[in-house]
Amino acid sequence: MTPRPGAECVRAAASKLGRHPQDHGWRELYRLLAHGLSRPDTPHLHDLAAAALAGRPTSSDTHLVTLLGIAVKSVDPAGFPRLVDDRPVEQRLATLEGLLSRHRRQIDQVLTRRQNSFTGARRFLVPQVLLAAYFARQEQPATFADLGTGLGVLPRQLNCKSLFDRYAPELTWPGGRPAYQPIPLAARYGVDRGPFPDQRWVQSCYGPSPFYAAQFRELTDALERPEVRAVEVGYHELDLTDRAALGVFLRGQGINAVNLSYTLYELDPASRAEVLDTLAGSLHPPGFVIVTEPNDGLARPGCTVSVRDHADPTLRRVCTVSDGHFTGVVRPLEWFDRFVARYPIRFERG
Known part of the structure; x- marks a missing residue:
C-alpha cells in the first residue's frame, strides 16, 4: 500500500x-x-x-x-x-x-x-534599525503596519529604547552594535487573520523546552512594560490573502511602511506573490516593505531580511540573522552596503 x-x-x-x-x-x-x-x-x-x-x-x-x-x-x-x-x-x-x-x-x-502565532520578543530589533534609518531620509513619518502580527507586540515595541538597549547587545551587526535611533512614527497598526491570539494560544505555539520557556518569559516581560502597554496601536482582523480587503485597509489608513516577520512563509508561493503585488499597488509613498523569512522555510537556522519600496520595487536581500530568535550575528547580503549608503545606520563606538 x-x-x-x-x-x-x-x-x-x-x-x-x-x-x-x-x-x-x-x-x-x-x-x-x-x-x-x-x-x-x-x-x-x-x-x-x-x-x-x-x-x-x-x-x-x-x-x-x-x-x-x-x-x-x-x-x-x-x-x-x-x-x-x-x-x-x-x-x-x-x-x-x-x-x-x-x-x-x-x-x-x-x-x-488558527495560525502559528509564535511571537518573538526580539523580532523588532532589525525593523527598528531599518525603519529608523530609512525614514530619517524621508519627508514624511511612517504610518506603519505589522502584517501577520500575532500577539501584536512588535508595533508596540518600536521606539522602546529600554527593550532595544536590553537586547541589541546580543545581536552583532557588521558595523558593531547599532545605536538606538527613534523612528518618526505617525501611527501604528497590527494586522492578522482572525481570531487574534491571546497569550495562552501564543504559548501553545512555543516548543516544550527550557529554551522556549525562557523565550516566553521575555515576551511576557515586554508586554508588561508600561512604555509598551501605553503605546496606541490599531488592530485589524484581516486575511492577507483577501486582496481587496488588504488593499482597502492599506489605502484607507494611509499605510506607507509595512513589516512581515515570518508571515509569508505560512502561505503558498502564489499567495505570497499576490500579497506582495497588493502591497506594491496599495501602499502610500514611499511604500517601504520589510520582509523577514525563515531560511529554507524553517528547515535551517536563521532568517533572511529583504526590503523594497516604490522607487525600487524589487525585493532586495539586505542581511541574514544567524538565529531566528534574533540573537547571534547579522551578516550582510548583496543589498546591505547599498542600503546603508543611502540610509546610514549609526553604530556605537568603543
Whole structure:
C-alpha cells in the first residue's frame, strides 16, 4: 500500500523540519509525523493531513505541519511527552493515532481557524534599525503596519529604547552594535487573520523546552512594560490573502511602511506573490516593505531580511540573522552596503 493522496507534500515538509539541526521541543514530533505519513497504517493522521490541505488551500505545507504540531500539543499537553519520548516509533504512532481519534474535533478547529502565532520578543530589533534609518531620509513619518502580527507586540515595541538597549547587545551587526535611533512614527497598526491570539494560544505555539520557556518569559516581560502597554496601536482582523480587503485597509489608513516577520512563509508561493503585488499597488509613498523569512522555510537556522519600496520595487536581500530568535550575528547580503549608503545606520563606538 502507498500513502493516501495528498499526504506526500505534508510528509515531505515534516521530514524537512525534522532534519533541523536545532531542537527546542518540536523536532522529534516532526520526525514522528513524517514517519507516520510514510506508512499506510495511520489512517487518522492521513485523514487529518488531507483535511488540512483541503481546508487551508493558501497555507504552505510547512505551516500546516507546524500548526498540526501545535494542535496536538494544545489539545493534550499532558500527553505530548509520550509522543516524543524514547519508546519505539510504532508505540508512539499508536499513541498519536489514539490522540487524533479522541480530539479530532478540537484539532480540526485549530487547523481551520488558527495560525502559528509564535511571537518573538526580539523580532523588532532589525525593523527598528531599518525603519529608523530609512525614514530619517524621508519627508514624511511612517504610518506603519505589522502584517501577520500575532500577539501584536512588535508595533508596540518600536521606539522602546529600554527593550532595544536590553537586547541589541546580543545581536552583532557588521558595523558593531547599532545605536538606538527613534523612528518618526505617525501611527501604528497590527494586522492578522482572525481570531487574534491571546497569550495562552501564543504559548501553545512555543516548543516544550527550557529554551522556549525562557523565550516566553521575555515576551511576557515586554508586554508588561508600561512604555509598551501605553503605546496606541490599531488592530485589524484581516486575511492577507483577501486582496481587496488588504488593499482597502492599506489605502484607507494611509499605510506607507509595512513589516512581515515570518508571515509569508505560512502561505503558498502564489499567495505570497499576490500579497506582495497588493502591497506594491496599495501602499502610500514611499511604500517601504520589510520582509523577514525563515531560511529554507524553517528547515535551517536563521532568517533572511529583504526590503523594497516604490522607487525600487524589487525585493532586495539586505542581511541574514544567524538565529531566528534574533540573537547571534547579522551578516550582510548583496543589498546591505547599498542600503546603508543611502540610509546610514549609526553604530556605537568603543
